[in-house]
Amino acid sequence: MRRRAARALPVLLALLLPEVTGCARSASSSSPPRADPVPSPSAPLFRDVAHSAGLDFRWGPRDPAGLTIRDMMGFGCAFLDYDGDGKLDILLVAKDHVELYRNRGDGTFENVTARAFPNVPRKRYLMGCSVCDYDGDGRPDIFVTGYGRTILYHNEGNGTFKDVTKGSGLEARGPYDWTTGAAWADLDGDGRPDLYVCRYVLFTPSTRPFCHFKALDGSDLVMTCGPAEYKPEIGSLYRNEGQGRFRDITREAGLADAHGKGLGCRFCDFNGDGRPDLFIANDQVAQDLYLNLGGGRFRNIAAEAGVAFGSDGGPLAGMGVDWGDYDNDGKFDLLVASFSGLPKALFHNESGTLFVDESATAGIRAPSLTSLTFGADFVDVENEGLLDIVLFNGHVQALIEKADATTAYYQSALLFHNQGDGRFRDISAAAGPDFTQKIVGRGVAVGDYDNDGREDLLVVNAEGAPLLLHNESPPRHFLSLRCFGPNGRSDALGAVITVQTGARKQMRQVYAGGSYLSSDAPQTHFGLGAVAQADRVSIRWPDGKTSVFSSVAADHAYSLREGDSRLTPLPLP
């Protein structure tokens, strides 16, 4: 019998007496359903090449005992081209340092951490990263979040990074300041990217790190407490003042009423007014959606936009977040990861100001319900012109199996294939055993590291090695664009690109940041399916100007600066 031995009667008797005295829609889509449904391919869609590519770093395994909430939230990763050679390099955030891998261009990476970060002392606790050229010098810089520590690494242009945090205004506010996700956007149109940084909870030596649970065998199980145990902390919006200085404008910008416990954040102009808005994914409290009113002011419209809560009426345990126009109707929709047992939200953008959670209609709710999702992204895995959904999962309790036999610490990822009619199909099995291997999934970054025209995935496994999931889907046509602002060096954050092929219009935005604690590649990627050229490519630049190009040949990566009259194809590998 699994029950513990009954306690001595007097114990209960002592308890007994004194205690009693007190006594339908299918998503509207302007694009046609996919004409050529892709059969489940016999070959896996993804293969994990991390080991053969030379990614030799590991986050774990760790001793499961004694892991606090600070240890369980995991880490982030990034695709970035730090040396400007046109090949995506890889950044991994470790507990006390970052690891940088340079892309050799032959499918392998060289660990250049020591060279790129010379004489950097190892110091805990780091968590996430967000990559952006904050000073407009054309080189991607790195902001690193963490517990009691943040770092702004300036890319010096000689293969090294310099810690320029001190005096930047982005320093951690104290030893217990816990920052998590971060995202960049030029909020005031001054050409300088501003930064939003999420904060999670107040976790100090005086808060209790562990809670008592009852194991299935009845024994006492001591594990990390959940976020409900801790007070929320509110994130900050930092205005880029230039000269490497940032100023906290949270209050004056109207973001001080956030609910806190933020883990993920992304900017997106979801209402098409040309101003980047901000979604903050909060853990087990109401979500926040800030509408950019212009003039440096925001208003939290999560409630009236219908995204404050999950479809079951409770709060989401918001973690990873992504924006994407999954039904190609010209409006950005919102994907929010959540805890196991809670629905993952797929908020369909109805009108630019109203969202409806379509996760059930879309068919992702039930299959993902038991997963505990951190990294969540829209990705057109098979270059079909439709955004699929990838979810990377792993429980927060290393010993969860002792308390719940129906779940596990290590969990499989999920891939939902966009059917083109507003519905998704779980094709995780077709993604292959490397994709579905059981990991403690956390951050994920998206980028085509080998420039083969298919988007790959870099995944954090908090108890093991990173996954570099090489996309091996059947070749289809694609377009990749890198859009720069007028200076020709900095990414045109906030630019919206629309690619039209026949009746289908796909829309993407240029952004800096990513799903959970991570940062995606700077390129925007479009799958074109069987179509060898885009009829029309239009770019709405952050300043409102537009560029339009016709009959753009597929299967190229293009570079474009605002004001250019032609798209410049980049050399293929």
Add this chain to the structure above:
Amino acid sequence: MKSASVQKRYDLRILLLAVPAVALALAVRLWHDYGAGRAMSVSQIEQRGRAHPEDEEAQLDWGNALHAQHRDAEAEAALKTAAQLAPADPRPLNALAMLAMAHQQPVQALAYFHASLQLDPESADIWRSAGLLLQQQRDTGSAMEAFEQATRLDPKDAVSWRELGGLEHARNAPARGIEDLQRAVALAPDDLVAQDMLGDYALADGKLDLAGQAFSRALALRPSDPDALVGSARVTLQTDASPAGLSRAGKQIAQALAARPSAKAYLARGQWNLAERRYPAAVADLKVALRKDPGQTTAHSFLSRAYAGLGQAQMARSEAGAYTAASDAARRQNGSEPPRGPGR
């Protein structure tokens, strides 16, 4: 929050159904187990009781018989006499405890249970009854102890497994609670309350298959069971949002409302109307749900979404705030409680 509201519903059901049922069953069992089951008529028992005031068995039988006839004042006197005649016998004390329970006198009942258990700590029936009483008094920890004792002594005690499961689910062991409920329905597949509880708790934990199965079994037992109809509809809303699925869910909710227009049923219809994007109807239903049971906090968040759908921003914000405030209040109220579940 969700689990707490589910628990509250079942507390009420337990109060209405379980306590009297168990009390009656226990009284009958005590009567039979301890000698009163001899083939005697009530009048014979009464005659014997009057004729033998010094005979404990006679007084005990008489007291139980009187209790069965709702002559409780006389029953109490007879049982007290029996208890005085045989201070080492737990039976009169148990019977007195049952009498006190029937009279909604929990303090007195527990005092008798306390004394009885000192004499006979191996009685699963008494532990279970004590557990029900403690649960009714919201002394969750002690109630769980009592049910655990009951299940240890009698592993086939389906009621104790059921109640223990409900309590564990609401506290710090949701998965274990579900396991206990599964054990309860395996032992007593005809227990409608247990099937509904299993369905609701599994649904709250996102275990939709398990929830669907439990509600199906409940509906097989009683096709018009409003709780199972609502639960089944809520599972459908998550698993099959197709027009056919929504239609099926809508019919089940309508049936449930016809059978019992409860807050829970109105809440479900509000949720269903939201799924159908019938926002005015959703608002109307959710308001009724809240009127019937202000503790239905999720009605606030659904209302917020409904008002959002109607473009009433201020109302959407107000209801979102009401939901957050209610959640915070519940959290403060449960401040000393263990966490709901790992990671929560």
